[in-house]
Amino acid sequence: MTLHPTDLDPALRIDAVLRRQRDRESSARTYARSFPVVPVRAHGMTIEGADGRHYLDCLSGAGTLALGHNHPVVIEAIRRTVDSGAPLHVLDLATPEKDAFTEALFATLPPAFADRARVHFCGPAGTDAVEAALKLMQTATGRRGLLAFTGAYHGMTTGALAVTGNVAVKEPVAGIAADVTRLPYPYSYRCPFGVGGEWGAELSAAYTERLLDDPSGGVVPPAAMILEAVQGEGGAVPAPDSWLRQMRRITAERGIPLIVDEVQTGVGRTGAFWAVEHSGVIPDAMVMSKAIGGSLPLAVVVYHEDYDGWRPGAHTGTFRGNTLAMAAGTATLRHVAREGLAERAATVGARMTARLDGLRGELPAIGDVRGRGLMIGVELVDPEGEPDSCGARPPAPRTAAGVRAACLDRGLIVELGGRHDSTVRLLPPLVITDEQAEAVLDRLADAIAEVTAPRLTGRRA
Numbered sequence: 001m002t003l004h005p006t007d008l009d010p011a012l013r014i015d016a017v018l019r020r021q022r023d024r025e026s027s028a029r030t031y032a033r034s035f036p037v038v039p040v041r042a043h044g045m046t047i048e049g050a051d052g053r054h055y056l057d058c059l060s061g062a063g064t065l066a067l068g069h070n071h072p073v074v075i076e077a078i079r080r081t082v083d084s085g086a087p088l089h090v091l092d093l094a095t096p097e098k099d100a101f102t103e104a105l106f107a108t109l110p111p112a113f114a115d116r117a118r119v120h121f122c123g124p125a126g127t128d129a130v131e132a133a134l135k136l137m138q139t140a141t142g143r144r145g146l147l148a149f150t151g152a153y154h155g156m157t158t159g160a161l162a163v164t165g166n167v168a169v170k171e172p173v174a175g176i177a178a179d180v181t182r183l184p185y186p187y188s189y190r191c192p193f194g195v196g197g198e199w200g201a202e203l204s205a206a207y208t209e210r211l212l213d214d215p216s217g218g219v220v221p222p223a224a225m226i227l228e229a230v231q232g233e234g235g236a237v238p239a240p241d242s243w244l245r246q247m248r249r250i251t252a253e254r255g256i257p258l259i260v261d262e263v264q265t266g267v268g269r270t271g272a273f274w275a276v277e278h279s280g281v282i283p284d285a286m287v288m289s290k291a292i293g294g295s296l297p298l299a300v301v302v303y304h305e306d307y308d309g310w311r312p313g314a315h316t317g318t319f320r321g322n323t324l325a326m327a328a329g330t331a332t333l334r335h336v337a338r339e340g341l342a343e344r345a346a347t348v349g350a351r352m353t354a355r356l357d358g359l360r361g362e363l364p365a366i367g368d369v370r371g372r373g374l375m376i377g378v379e380l381v382d383p384e385g386e387p388d389s390c391g392a393r394p395p396a397p398r399t400a401a402g403v404r405a406a407c408l409d410r411g412l413i414v415e416l417g418g419r420h421d422s423t424v425r426l427l428p429p430l431v432i433t434d435e436q437a438e439a440v441l442d443r444l445a446d447a448i449a450e451v452t453a454p455r456l457t458g459r460r461a
Contacts, residue, residue, distance in 0.1 A: 014038050014050050031059075034404060035413060042069030045429050045436055047413070058414045058428045058440055063232065063264040063375070066291035066341070067332055068429035074294045077331035078324055090321040092121060101326040104333040105292065108273045109302065113282050118308045123317035124297030124325065126263035126289030127155025130226070132315045133285045133301045134159045137224035137257045139314065140307040147208075147225035147256070149185040150192060151419075153233035154226060154261055154287075163226050165234065181219050183208050185227075187237050189368040189379060189392050190419065196390040198240065205246040212254060224257045224284075229275035232264035235418020236370060236377025236425055241279035248281045257284040257307065263299075264375070267291035268336045268430050271346025271373030278372070294328030341430040345373040348437055352376060352426070355441050363445065365452040367393055376426040379418060380448070395422035399451055406447035412440060 017038050025032070038050040045068050047055045060068070067074060082088075086097060098121075106114045120136075122129040138144055148154070148163035155161065161170060162180050184192035186201035193203045211217045229244060231237040251258045260283040265275035267290075272278050274286065284307060289299035297319070336342065353376055357369040367381030380403065385394035397420045404424065407414050417425045428440065 017050070031415070034415065035408060037408075037413075044068040044071070045432055053411065055408070055411045055413050056428075056436060056440055056443070058412060058426045060427045060429050061295065062290065062415075063269060063427045064290040064293070065295055066267045066269070066336060066430050067294070068431050069295075071332075071335075071431070073331045073335045074328045077294070077327045078296075081324055081327040086323050088323050089319075090323065091318070092316075092320045095321070095323060095326075097323045097326040097330070098321065101330045101333075104330045105288075105300070105302070108267075108333055108337060109286075110274070110277060110282060113286070113302075113304075116305050117302050118305050119300050119302045120310075120315065121320040122299045122301060122315065124289075124293070124299055124319050124322060125155070126261075126287065126299050127157045127160040128317065129263070129287045129289055129299040129301045130154045130160040130163070130261065131157055133259045133287050133303070134163070134224065134226070135315055136285065136301065136303060136307055136310065137259065140309050141223045141255075141257065143221055143223035145179045145181065145220050145222040147181050147183055147219075147222050149183050149227055149231075151185045151187060151231050151234035151237060152226075152228060153231065154228075181211075181222065183211075185231065185234070185237065186239055186243050187235075189370070189390065190388075191390050194389040198242075201240045201243040205243055205250070208247070209250050212250070212256075221254070222256055224259050225251050226259040226261060228261045228265065229278070229281075230265050230270055230372050230375055232375065232425075233417045235379065235423040236372075236375050237418070238270075238370060238372045244276070244279040244281050248279075248283070259283060259285045259287060261287045263287055263289045264427075267333065268342035268345050269373055269375050269427075271342060271349060273337065273342050275372070291332065292329050293322075293325040294330075294332035296322065296325035296328050298322060298325040298329055336430065342373075345430050348432060348434070349373040349376060352437055352441060356444075359445055359448075363448050363452065365396060365399055365448060367395075371426075374426070374428055374430060374432070377418060378424040378426070378444070380422050380424065383452075395420040397422045400424060402451040403444075403447045406451050407443060410443040410447060412443040412447070414444065 039047045040050045041048040045057055047057050122132045150165050152165040154163050184204045186204045188196050191200035193200050260276050262274055266288050285303035287301050292298055360366045364383035365380050368379040371377050380396045380400045381393040382396045387393050400416050400422045414424050417423050
């Protein structure tokens, strides 16, 4: 008799699924290596595995799930669209769903930006929207060079990878478009100038301005500057608002278009609907993906109409008309705005950050706590290591990996990022409850204490 897979012991079924994934999928898979979980159901912030265990999801699809898993407004929008008989794939043709999405999106933008903006629907990933933004500005300016920053993450396709900072993923790849000038991002804890704080940000701005004006600085007038208002994969590093305003001034005075990558920071994540709103900066282009699709794949670049010099088909793609994603995205954008979830993210995020910062005294492996809204980073360090000139101790990637695993054991999903993957990143959905926030912090603190306890015990001994 042949057994159906569902007749097997759950643990055996899970092992079989994970084994087949290891055997069949590429070695480039990432999250599956860290989380040996087979999700079968999810709601809000909770994921249920095939083994019946429940997990609090502080990854949220790398920031994609602004409303968490299977939020009722998203499910209702998807069902309504399917039941209506609307075409699910129409390339870039006009549809009522696209029109509604565009209206909802523009309603969330800073008015000074939205009033003269155009939108381009890209392939359904943030990296393609980055490619589109770079090509747009190269076309508009007739220039080729780009300005990007240390710690940046903009995607994995060729142009996006060129402006990404991570050396490990770039090094093995030959032929990356390399006409990129790398500038120092203001990272207070590990300041590139070794001074930290506001002074480090001021030096970053001064260095950028002087380099661009130096006739022997080696920088040909660039096509664009691209930056993140809060670096996500870079370790939840927020840029000071004053520094962002300086970047806007420097680029505007020199006729350099400014592209802000809002793929992870958008739709309320940082405590404002768009991260640029904290500083009041109006960029020339904003790159958007992740949460704008309401959990489904969708990506756009919105830009000032003066740069709209493309010819038809200059940046195209088959999957630019995902009707379900637009319907889900419209529902999400409107719900976040209507329910004040950006403000909620600011309040809960500040509370979580304050409590984590308060744990540094009893958990010396916590070197730095930072972020904005519900985009939080906890950088783990070797408390016995020698501090640098800013007081930062050496990063502790093995400790961070151990904490991630210990969190999973406690029913909490967190991921790592930042330099040496030593920063625990918290990206809970904007609908996180106060009770869930406390549970996240309790489990994370307990995991850090457990992983670092042997070292602390050994030191006392």
